[in-house]
Structure formats: C-alpha cells, structure tokens
Amino acid sequence: MGLNLDYSDGQTPLDEEEKEGLLIPSVANKGELDEFEQQNIEEAIQWILGRSLKAETIFSERFVKSLHERMYGEIWKWAGQFRKSDKNLGIDKWQIPVALKTLLEDALFWVQNETYEADEIAIRFKHRIVNVHCFSNGNGRHSRLMADIIVEKLYKRSVFSWGAANLSKESRIREIYLRAVKEADKGNYQLLIDFARS
Numbered sequence: 001m002g003l004n005l006d007y008s009d010g011q012t013p014l015d016e017e018e019k020e021g022l023l024i025p026s027v028a029n030k031g032e033l034d035e036f037e038q039q040n041i042e043e044a045i046q047w048i049l050g051r052s053l054k055a056e057t058i059f060s061e062r063f064v065k066s067l068h069e070r071m072y073g074e075i076w077k078w079a080g081q082f083r084k085s086d087k088n089l090g091i092d093k094w095q096i097p098v099a100l101k102t103l104l105e106d107a108l109f110w111v112q113n114e115t116y117e118a119d120e121i122a123i124r125f126k127h128r129i130v131n132v133h134c135f136s137n138g139n140g141r142h143s144r145l146m147a148d149i150i151v152e153k154l155y156k157r158s159v160f161s162w163g164a165a166n167l168s169k170e171s172r173i174r175e176i177y178l179r180a181v182k183e184a185d186k187g188n189y190q191l192l193i194d195f196a197r198s
C-alpha cells in the first residue's frame with residue numbers, strides 16, 4: 001500500500017477551535033471526540049426521557065442552555081454558554097440573546113395558536129436555532145434534539161429519524177440533509193420535514 005495521505009474519518013486531527021476548552025485531554029482525534037460526545041449526548045437523552053415538559057419550559061433560554069450543557073458538559077468547558085466569537089455560520093455573537101428570545105417567543109406563539117402542524121413547528125424551530133448558532137459547537141445535534149423534544153413532549157409523537165444516519169459525518173445522507181437545510185433557508189421547509197421523517 002502506498003502512502004495514505006487521506007485521513008480516514010476516525011483519524012482526523014482536532015483543529016485549534018476543537019481543542020479549546022476540551023475537558024478530556026486524552027482525546028487525540030475527531031473519531032474519539034465524536035464517541036465521547038455521543039456518550040454525553042446519550043446521558044442528556046436519559047435526563048430528558050422521563051420528564052414531562054411544557055411549551056413554556058422548552059421555549060426558554062434557560063432550557064436551551066441547560067440542554068446544551070447536559071449534552072456536552074463532560075467534554076467542553078463552554079458547554080451551555082453562548083459563543084464568544086463569530087463564525088462563518090450564524091449571526092453576530094452580540095445578537096444571540098435577542099435573536100434567541102425572538103425565536104422562543106415565535107415558537108411559543110406557533111404552538112399556542114396552532115400556526116403550523118407539529119412536525120413543521122419542530123423543523124422551523126430547529127432550522128432557525130441553528131442559524132442563530134448559539135454555541136461554539138454542537139449546534140446541529142442540539143437543534144435536532146430540540147426538535148425531537150418538541151414533537152415528543154408537546155405532541156406525543158415519535159422522535160424524528162433524521163435520515164437514519166450520523167449527520168455529524170461526511171456522507172451522501174449528510175449532503176441530502178444540507179441540501180434540505182439550504183431549501184429551508186429560502187423558506188421552503190418541506191424537504192427538511194420529509195428528510196427528518198426518513
């Protein structure tokens with residue numbers, strides 16, 4: 001076999017941003033990091049599982065932050081805290097609290113007034129909160145878990161299947177997902193709703 005310059009996914013080194021605030025110094029590469037994060041996320045799901053939650057609770061800054069903290073608190077020092085730097089994705093860091101507040105108020109209104117059906121409310125919320133990009137990392141997974149919580153806790157529906165794939169990794173299914181996200185950017189949510197139930 002010749003020299004393999006192509007890192008397999010499990011060996012992708014962490015970039016500077018990913019190393020910052022890492023609470024487990026032994027993590028050497030992206031594959032290991034993904035596994036630690038996944039374990040932590042499963043604990044967050046356990047925390048959520050038996051609880052009944054009202055719309056007023058779910059759509060609060062406190063809940064949005066504590067869910068992120070529960071998902072990543074064992075891995076990242078900054079889990080559950082709004083990001084302190086600007087990204088290529090998301091709005092200016094100073095606008096996060098107000099943009100999130102607006103979104104939380106809108107979502108509560110949609111639920112109380114049945115503006116859209118359940119899946120559409122969850123997916124619209126998911127899409128908008130990712131575009132706020134509240135945290136330094138983990139926003140995609142956090143937004144999908146928020147959507148799952150909305151349909152399960154508020155509508156007693158089953159959680160989304162999200163293409164039945166790990167969307168954090170490069171894959172054909174992730175490409176389909178990102179195409180649906182871009183359609184949603186233009187105000188067309190149907191592809192993303194269909195994807196979430198596929």
Ligand SMILES: Nc1ncnc2c1ncn2[C@@H]1O[C@H](COP(=O)(O)OP(=O)(O)O)[C@@H](O)[C@H]1O
Binds near residue numbers: 141
């Ligand atoms: N053009 C894009 N490329 C990559 N991710 C995008 C794009 N547009 C929106 N996103 C969203 O941003 C998320 C990535 O943000 P990130 O904070 O790294 O989340 P995570 O670490 O959970 O993947 C994606 O899951 C996706 O929902």
Ligand SMILES: [Mg+2]
Binds near residue numbers: 138139
């Ligand atoms: Mg990420």
